[in-house]
Amino acid sequence: MYEAVHAYPDGSATAARFAATAARTGYDGVVIRAREATPDYAAVREASDVDVVDAVEVVAPDPERASGAVGGLRPDHTLVCVRGGTDRLNRFAVENERVDVLTRPMAGEGDVNHVLANRAADNGVRIEFDLGPVLRTSGGERVRALRNLRKLRELVADADAPFVVSATPASHLELRAPRELLALGDVVGFDPETVRTGLREWGELAERNRHRGSESFVEPGVERGRHGR
Amino acid sequence: MKHLPKHLQPRWRYLAVGLEAWPDADVSRSGFQRAVWYAAGNLLGDPRSADADLRLLRFEFADGAGEAIVRARRGEVGPARAALACVSEVDGQPIGVHVRGVSGTIRACEERYLGRRAGVRAERRVVFENDRRRGYVRDDRVDVAGPKGFAGATELDLDSEST
Numbered sequence: 001m002y003e004a005v006h007a008y009p010d011g012s013a014t015a016a017r018f019a020a021t022a023a024r025t026g027y028d029g030v031v032i033r034a035r036e037a038t039p040d041y042a043a044v045r046e047a048s049d050v051d052v053v054d055a056v057e058v059v060a061p062d063p064e065r066a067s068g069a070v071g072g073l074r075p076d077h078t079l080v081c082v083r084g085g086t087d088r089l090n091r092f093a094v095e096n097e098r099v100d101v102l103t104r105p106m107a108g109e110g111d112v113n114h115v116l117a118n119r120a121a122d123n124g125v126r127i128e129f130d131l132g133p134v135l136r137t138s139g140g141e142r143v144r145a146l147r148n149l150r151k152l153r154e155l156v157a158d159a160d161a162p163f164v165v166s167a168t169p170a171s172h173l174e175l176r177a178p179r180e181l182l183a184l185g186d187v188v189g190f191d192p193e194t195v196r197t198g199l200r201e202w203g204e205l206a207e208r209n210r211h212r213g214s215e216s217f218v219e220p221g222v223e224r225g226r227h228g229r
Numbered sequence: 230m231k232h233l234p235k236h237l238q239p240r241w242r243y244l245a246v247g248l249e250a251w252p253d254a255d256v257s258r259s260g261f262q263r264a265v266w267y268a269a270g271n272l273l274g275d276p277r278s279a280d281a282d283l284r285l286l287r288f289e290f291a292d293g294a295g296e297a298i299v300r301a302r303r304g305e306v307g308p309a310r311a312a313l314a315c316v317s318e319v320d321g322q323p324i325g326v327h328v329r330g331v332s333g334t335i336r337a338c339e340e341r342y343l344g345r346r347a348g349v350r351a352e353r354r355v356v357f358e359n360d361r362r363r364g365y366v367r368d369d370r371v372d373v374a375g376p377k378g379f380a381g382a383t384e385l386d387l388d389s390e391s392t
Contacts, residue, residue: 013381020370020383025327047385136317138271172381173249173325180314180328187272187311 001178002202004031004055004081004103004166007039011170015039018172019048025177031202033057033081033103053206055079057103063092074098078209079202081128085110094120094127100205101126101164106148117159126205127152127161129198131181132168134188146188153190164205165198240303243286243332245342246313248295249325251379252350252365252372256295258288260320265299269312281305283312286335287343292350293365293372296343298335306331356388 003022007015015032016039022030029051032039045052056077060066066082066089074080082093084105093102094116102125105112112127120127129152133145156163165185169175176184178199185195211217216224232238250256262285269278280302287298301309316326332338355364355373363374369384 008380008382012378014383014386016383016385017370017381021325043385047383135315138267142271171323173251173323174317175325176314177327180310183307183310184272184314186307 001027001196001199002029002031002051002053002206003027003169003175003178003199004033004101004164004202005175006168006170007032007034007037010035010037013170013172015041015052016044016047018169018175019044019050019052021172021175023049025175027178029053029203029206031055031079031206033079035059051203051206053078053202055081055100055206057081057083059083060089062086063088066092067096070096070098078206078213083107087111090116091119094123094125096125097123099123099125100209101128103128103166104130104168106130106145106152112152112155114155114159117155117161121159121161124162126164126201127156129153129163129165129190130168131165131184132174134184135167135176136174150189153194162201163198164201165195166202239282241300241333242303242306242309243335243338244299244301244306244309244313245329245332245338246297246299247327247329248290248297249327250290250293250295250319250322252293252374253379254293254319254322254324256290256319256322256324258285258290261285261288261290261297261316261324264316264319264324265313268315269309272312272315273308277305277308278312281308281312283309287339292367294350294367296329298338298343357382357386359388 005018007018018030031053033055035057041052041054054077056073058066058069079100081101081103082099083103084090085108090105090110093099167176182192182195186192265283269283282302284300286300289295310328313326318324329342350365350367352365354361357373365372371382373380373382
C-alpha cells in the first residue's frame with residue numbers, strides 16, 4: 001500500500017523522512033505529490049526500504065493554467081495529479097486522459113456529480129478520497145468532509161470509477177499507518193476492502209506509468225521485444 | 230463491592246502506541262489522555278466510545294518521542310485504532326500516533342512492543358538547504374529548526390559541513 005504525501009518544502013518533512021516513517025508503519029511506498037519539492041529520487045530510493053514515486057500535483061486557479069502545467073510536466077514525472085476544488089477544475093481533470101489523479105475534488109467549493117464520475121471512469125482518471133480532514137479536523141468542518149466523502153463514495157461506486165485513498169499528510173507526524181486508515185474507513189462507512197484498494201492503486205498506477213515510460217513500450221498492447229513471450 | 234465472577238469480567242485488549250512530536254513539544258500524560266477521549270468521543274460518539282472504553286495505562290514522553298499503552302475492550306480494537314488515528318495534536322502540538330501492536334495482557338504488550346524507543350537524542354549544528362541550523366538528531370532522523378518551525382529530515386538531506 002502507498003501513501004501520497006506533501007514533502008518539504010510543500011510540507012514540513014522531507015521525502016526521505018516520509019519514506020523512513022512509511023517503512024516503519026507498514027507502507028510499501030510513498031508518492032511525493034510535489035509542487036515545489038524536488039527530492040533526489042534515486043538517492044532517497046537507495047537509502048530507504050520503500051518505493052518512492054516521482055509525482056507532481058498541479059495546483060492552478062483555473063483549467064487554462066492547469067492544462068499548460070499538465071502538458072509541461074507530464075513527460076518528466078511518473079504520476080500527474082491535478083488538485084480539484086472548483087467545478088471547472090474537476091471537470092477539466094476528469095476529461096483529460098493525461099491526468100492520473102484528481103485530488104481533493106470536494107475541497108472548497110468543488111463538487112462532483114454523476115456526469116463527472118462517469119467521465120472519470122471513461123478516461124481512467126482516479127478520484128481521490130481525502131481522509132485528511134476526517135483525521136485532523138473536528139466539528140462542523142469534519143461533518144462536511146464526511147458528508148462529501150459519502151456523496152463521493154456513492155457516485156464513484158455507481159459509475160464504477162477508479163479511485164485512490166490518501167490521508168494527505170503534510171509531515172511525518174500526520175502520516176497514519178495503513179491499518180489505522182482501514183480502521184478509520186470502517187468507522188466512517190467505507191468497506192475496508194475499498195480503502196485497501198485505494199491505497200494500493202497509487203502503487204499500481206506508478207507501476208503502469210513506469211512501464212509505459214520504459215523503452216520497450218510503444219502503445220497499449222504493442223511492445224518491442226523478443227517473440228514468444 | 231465484591232468483584233465480578235471471572236466470566237462476567239470485561240476482557241481487554243492493550244494497544245501499544247508509539248508517539249512522535251517536534252523536539253520542543255511537551256506532551257503530558259493528562260493532555261494525551263484528554264486528546265484520546267475527545268478523539269473517541271468526536272469520532273465514535275458517546276455510545277460507541279463508552280463501548281470502546283479507552284483508558285491510558287502507561288505513558289512516557291520525553292524529547293519529542295514517547296510510548297503509551299491504551300486499553301480497549303476486546304472486540305473494539307478497530308474503533309480504538311480509528312480513534313487513536315484521529316489524535317492529531319495534544320494541547321495544540323502536532324503529534325504522530327502509531328499503533329505498534331495489540332496484546333491480550335499488559336505484560337505481553339510491554340515486553341513485545343515497548344521499551345524500544347529510538348536512541349538518545351543529540352543536538353548539533355547541521356547544514357540544511359545551504360543554511361546552518363540547529364538539528365535534533367536521533368538515529369538517522371533529524372528535526373531541523375528553522376524560521377518557520379521545524380522540518381523533519383534525515384541524514385540524507387543534510388549537506389556536508391565543509392562547504
